[in-house]
Amino acid sequence: MFITGYRLLNLRNNSGNNSTDSHIVEVMLENINELDRLSIETMAELCDVSKSKLSKFVKTIGFDDYKEFRDFARNEKRRSGYSGYENKIMMWRYIEKEGWDSYLKILKNDLDCFMDRIDRGMLKMLAKAMYRHKEVVAFGSVYSQNVAMDFMYRMADEGKYIRTYTYDTRQEEYLRNMNEDTLVIIFSNSGQYLYGDGMRLNDHFKTYLKKTKGELALITSNEEVAKDPMVRYPILYSFSSNVHSHMLIERLVMEMLILEYKKVVKENE
Structure with missing residues (x-):
């Protein structure tokens, strides 16, 4: 849809x-x-x-x-999916076809893969950036936006008030007008949030993001996009197969990031 x-x-x-x-x-x-x-x-x-x-x-x-x-x-x-991600299978489609037992084996392998490869040093760097910046926003699209929303509430529990907007048009308006003191955290499994004109079918980096003065963090499984010079804080995770459970993995990253943020706060008390 x-x-x-x-x-x-x-x-x-x-x-x-x-x-x-x-x-x-x-x-x-x-x-x-x-x-x-x-x-x-x-x-x-x-x-x-x-x-x-x-x-x-x-x-x-x-x-x-x-x-x-x-x-x-x-x-x-x-289109069948994001460009370059057509061969990826969403978790619910796999479960529907192959059943829960088969999927849970894949999920176990995914969790092992996640823990082996997640860059905790970069998580700590991003947590420090969150602490430094007064203005922090978290955006995503569809399911990833739900994670951004949860992230906002979880950070409020820690006394850090960040912004997010459900409407993609509000997100774009904010990104076009943000200042250099802003930290933007993007949840995007495919990395495609950063490409195209809005959500149109273009492959180029969003032109207005190229002009931004703020700092950009990207939480993604797309290694190529994570390497883009525009991304100051790439948080890269991997899957063990072509079945993607990003709705679960993104929340793990969120909780790890919050824990690192709490450590930074304690170190600076």
Whole structure:
């Protein structure tokens, strides 16, 4: 479903049940697999609203117009996954096909691989950067954004208040305007968060990130992206197979980072 569907879901969770926008969201989600083929006239008829109202709606979720909205839906439907990651299997798909027993064996190997290869020295460096910077943000996309949200709450328990935004459009706006005193921590298993124009299908580094004066940390399994000079603090983890359990591994990294941060705080008391 990618970004088109997730923007709809985010608006669904932040609008009143009886609002016109909520009704449009429900109709679009019911027809999520057909969005690329539905003209603005057809969609307006399905939603029982005017074309102008539909045009205003898609702008509220970050698209220039209905054509761009439909182009996104078409591109996202066409691709099987992030560029270079097409052969990776998500954990739930593997479990569905092969069962829990087989997956748990892979997970055990993944945990061994994780502990063998995680760079604890870099984790400590990032923890020190978190301590130094007053302004710290944590961003991700979809499942990784859930980890960023949990990270924000966990850091609040430690008296460190960081920012995050669920909407990808808010994240982009922040990244475009942040100052040099900002530390940005990106959770992105594939590393693709740093590429393209927003979530469009481009392979280049986001141009506005090249201009940023802030420091960038990346928590990822993508070794090539982790080596990019833009990334000041690369936190690289690995998997033992092509089955990816990044929703679990990212949380392990998060907890390790918080523990290192607590040590830094204690050392500076």
